[in-house]
């Protein structure tokens with residue numbers, strides 16, 4: 001149970017960033033172990049890619065070339081000699097770098113000389129009335145089911161904004177399960193706001209053309225597309241059965257047994273925050289990110305980051321960032337010299353810059369609307385785990401509760417098993433000063449280990465790991 | 479809601495949810511297996527008893543909780559289904575106690 005593996009580099013996360021990093025480091029002579037929560041390598045974008053490409057060609061074709069393009073990354077990783085531990089969740093990085101892992105074999109502690117955290121992104125929570133009803137899911141959740149299990153989301157209503165909305169709508173059409181309607185929150189104002197960023201993105205015209213192409217393709221597919229949608233709300237009793245919204249034409253309501261929400265991605269940085277890596281607020285992406293230098297080095301000497309968990313940049317950027325971090329790891333572990341590191345990094349850094357160039361345009365175009373960042377309907381559940389509604393938080397604010405950690409004590413928001421992942425940004429904004437979105441840094445919960453809820457029994461089974469300090473939230477009873 | 483595409487309808491295994499037998503494809507998460515059988519509500523929320531089902535499918539939201547035969551709580555989206563598995567809806571009142 002307490003087997004201890006010692007490797008030079010442990011990589012947490014098997015998406016493009018982690019795979020590219022582990023491959024380069026292993027080929028460079030380091031002993032590497034990659035730990036990933038999924039059953040097979042690929043991360044969010046390339047989930048289940050080996051099996052889908054091998055046995056489900058029609059689904060692979062519907063997922064598209066960008067999906068199939070990830071196969072080479074996974075194959076190179078398989079060839080590289082890096083160790084691989086699937087279905088392994090890292091729930092804590094201790095102060096001395098020890099990793100607490102829960103996997104098939106139970107809980108264990110692993111040790112590595114250096115860590116690379118590449119835990120990717122998660123979808124931004126979209127707190128609207130009724131979003132806790134069964135049948136209200138995220139767009140990424142439905143896409144995950146398509147990739148992992150070949151499940152098509154029939155007759156779904158898709159609501160929100162961002163490339164994943166368009167991509168998934170087209171993928172659903174391609175597998176013969178078109179959505180009932182696509183409700184886009186972006187409108188004319190977003191296009192105007194995005195215009196100034198156009199010149200910088202001109203080098204990435206192919207990517208922009210792809211986005212416009214998707215929208216055109218969707219609009220000509222026969223699926224109803226509504227733009228400028230606001231005030232989305234799910235209705236239903238024991239499951240969702242419809243969705244209401246406001247458009248230019250007034251208030252509308254559509255029947256729906258499945259409502260899929262999406263408003264972009266945010267870094268999956270819980271583990272890094274709990275490990276004490278310094279964070280900074282990113283106003284353009286409206287999220288926290290881990291402070292790091294161009295090698296991915298964080299404020300903690302033994303921990304580097306790469307990929308979307310350090311700020312949303314997309315899969316191609318994630319892979320380049322992973323390679324850069326791996327080069328730095330090889331240097332710090334003594335496998336290569338400084339000049340070799342710097343020389344090999346040049347083309348990678350150039351590629352990374354190229355992949356990141358269109359980001360400001362995308363961020364301006366697909367910025368989540370204010371009502372998503374700061375909900376206004378009083379009955380909206382903000383903290384899903386504890387069922388805390390906006391009205392309760394508004395009341396706390398009126399009483400002068402100064403910040404999220406205090407709100408937690410009064411209302412239990414953020415105290416449930418998700419440990420605030422789905423409510424912390426919203427609560428931070430609701431309790432920060434007016435005007436709410438004027439570039440201020442919202443406050444956030446203090447995060448303490450474990451970064452994944454574990455049972456008391458699992459913690460008790462671990463030797464050699466320092467006790468988590470202070471208040472611990474998110475413990476499951478058993 | 480969700481429909482299994484013909485191409486993915488591979489050799490099936492049997493598991494139980496709430497006392498009833500269902501079929502799943504080896505490699506499914508419990509969440510995918512339940513959704514493929516038309517089950518959208520997996521249990522009830524511990525704080526307010528409201529009906530819940532999977533929301534994020536990547537292990538973040540904890541709304542897909544179910545109870546395993548021995549009473550342990552599991553995230554259905556991260557737990558692979560296995561032949562003969564017996565699963566119950568998550569219910570704060572019975573969490574922790576075996577079947």
Ligand SMILES: Cc1cc2nc3c(=O)[nH]c(=O)nc-3n(C[C@H](O)[C@H](O)[C@H](O)COP(=O)(O)OP(=O)(O)OC[C@H]3O[C@@H](n4cnc5c(N)ncnc54)[C@H](O)[C@@H]3O)c2cc1C
Pocket residue numbers: 012013014015016017018035036037038042043044045046066088089090091118119120121122123140141143144164167265268271306307308309313314315316318452536
């Ligand atoms: C649900 C979803 C679907 C997406 N689909 C697409 C798409 O179709 N096309 C597209 O261009 N972009 C998509 N994206 C964006 C995409 O995630 C990124 O562009 C890209 O995958 C980032 O690569 P990465 O290596 O940084 O992280 P990821 O690919 O997210 O990989 C991170 C990996 O770390 C694992 N992990 C996380 N926490 C832990 C932990 N504590 N312990 C162990 N393992 C952990 C995750 O399971 C995952 O496998 C999607 C994002 C999400 C959230």
